[in-house]
Amino acid sequence: xxxxxxxxxxxxxxxxxxxxxxxxxxxxxxxxxxxxxxxxxxxxxxxxxxxxxxxxxxxxxxxxxxxxxxxxxxxxxxxxxxxxxxxxxxxxxxxxxxxxxxxxxxxxxxxxxxxxxxxxxxxx
Numbered sequence: 001x002x003x004x005x006x007x008x009x010x011x012x013x014x015x016x017x018x019x020x021x022x023x024x025x026x027x028x029x030x031x032x033x034x035x036x037x038x039x040x041x042x043x044x045x046x047x048x049x050x051x052x053x054x055x056x057x058x059x060x061x062x063x064x065x066x067x068x069x070x071x072x073x074x075x076x077x078x079x080x081x082x083x084x085x086x087x088x089x090x091x092x093x094x095x096x097x098x099x100x101x102x103x104x105x106x107x108x109x110x111x112x113x114x115x116x117x118x119x120x121x122x123x124x
Contacts, residue, residue: 005053008038008046015047019055026055032069034058034076 003009015037016023026045029035035054037045054076061067061075 003049005049008048008051010047010052012037012045012047015045015052015055018052019059021055021059028069029055029058032073034069034073 010018012023012026016026019026026035026037026047030037030045035051035058037047037051040046057076058072061072062069067075
């Protein structure tokens, strides 16, 4: 059975090693509000796979693209909004598809299929 990506499993030292960064970097991201690791009953930070992926995204923005921490916050917020809007669009499309599937469509009869419409110009 696959593990839930949001299940907190890594202590800070293991997470830092997996991410190839210093534990202090993870503490900084938490202080800046970019990361919210879960806490054990003993208040130990516990990171999930989703947390690690978020840090990788932060690393790409800061190291590869030169974005500062304030910019990272803006980018991540915008990406979150985009994700929410995409989910909303998908829900609406699904609802629309379900509604259209419920509406019976009458096939055109042979008489109406060949009928032409005459366009009449009305003078006003």
